[in-house]
Amino acid sequence: MNASEYNETPVEASGSDIPSPVTLFSEICFASQALADNIKRCKYVKPTPIQRYAIPVAMAGRDLMACAQTGSGKTAAFCFPIISGILMANQKNKSFGNPRSIACPLALILAPTRELSCQIHEEAKKFSYQTGVKIVVAYGGAPIFQQLRNLENGVDILVATPGRLVDMIERGRVSLKNVKYLALDEADRMLDMGFEPQVRRIVQQMEMPPPCARQTLLFSATFPTEIQRLASDFLSNHIFLAAGKVGSSTDLIVQRVEFVSDMDKRDHLTNLLHAQKTNGTTGKDALILVFVETKKGADLLERWLCKRGFPSTAIHGDKVQMERERALRSFRNGLTPILVATDVAARGLDISNVAHVINFDLPKSIDDYVHRIGRTGRAGKSGLATAFFGEKNAPLAKDLVELMKEANQEIPNWLKEYAETTCITGNGRSKRFGGSKFAGYDYRSGDYVDGGNEDFSSQFANNTTASSYPYSAPDTSAFVPCITPVGADFSGFSNNSFETGSNSYGFDYRNVVATGWN
């Protein structure tokens, strides 16, 4: 991780009695030296801003709602305190060894997709290496029997997707009665219309101890106000943290928006890919993730690309789990350096060397856009995101312009015009997040009108405390050296001016590489 990229990120904390942040991992009293050694083994030298604040808060036993940009280390921010807490209480679970026994995990981590659950499981295993803490993953689409067998060997931390967990509870194979730690990764997704009923059932109707008898940790890069309100049902006197602006994208990602009609999208995509290919910059070091709207669209585009000599694979919800895993594996190892995906790959996935995210079809919501482009520009590295914008994306224009402004991106004039002339205002980003001048927004600070010029700290004046790192406006030119070492040239970007109605930026896509990253 390029830690210096994150040092200036402002962190706002609100709530009562906020524990002090740390600057080094060595300041944190982890329950076991093994955990501290594992952090070193993972080459985590310094905590990221969200980790500096969130780890002390969670270690103090407080409930937490935390919002931090994609790729900023949220997984470790909830895993370290959970592992440490389990070790501290020395509450190793006694239920294993008996094949018919009910597994009673001490911690439950819920995530929205199978792939993300597996990734969290892998990370948590690294963090708990040689600590004795047992971690099991349970997700749908794979045979349940193997997962049940894994539970029989004992479980301290269960990482699960909601559907499979409910199935296991209903079969009488898992009980939540001993849960002391509940973490929801991608918490806003877990509480939106798709997942909320299932999550509510798990948390409120399936023996889970009530909020005051467990610790609840909610994390995401986006946190709409209405979802924050819903989430408060699960929390008790929580602390709210926002590293950077709630729902913002990192300025490590260079964002490009091109006007492309539906008819021209495929040709435009192949032009981009040809440009990268002629420079020899596709492959393991320059993975390209292409987002489309539909599962059928993903299959069709994958086939079309393969026929044109671009080794591609696709991932979406209609593929069986084995196919999904195979697709991800072949993308990760560069065998097929282009992955065509639906939103199933939009959240949480941490694949190094994704150099370029292309929104072939833009999503309807700006939050989905934030998560999608967040598959690049992770852990302090730079990345590129290109979006194909057409007439039908007009409702997104206002939110897109606002987001790009926040991330100090160059915005084409034609897009600004769309934003000004389109009546439909997308998700109403300004209202949801309190305007672009605010660093964070805890819904408990009350409703207010769009007040983009107000001082952020006044939002917390009554019953909350605010603390922050000094914020200096990010310098977008700073990213160039970190992505350029092997022949990459982004210089065309900053010198380029956009013309109204133009669909061409003269941007040199031949040089998009992920080399220079660790």
Ligand SMILES: Nc1ncnc2c1ncn2[C@@H]1O[C@H](COP(=O)(O)OP(=O)(O)OP(=O)(O)O)[C@@H](O)[C@H]1O
């Ligand atoms: N303190 C640290 N030092 C170095 N690397 C770190 C540190 N914390 C996390 N990382 C690495 O940063 C990458 C991104 O972390 P993680 O996947 O937790 O991000 P995230 O904030 O959860 O992103 P998303 O919002 O997309 O889910 C991972 O590869 C992780 O190993």
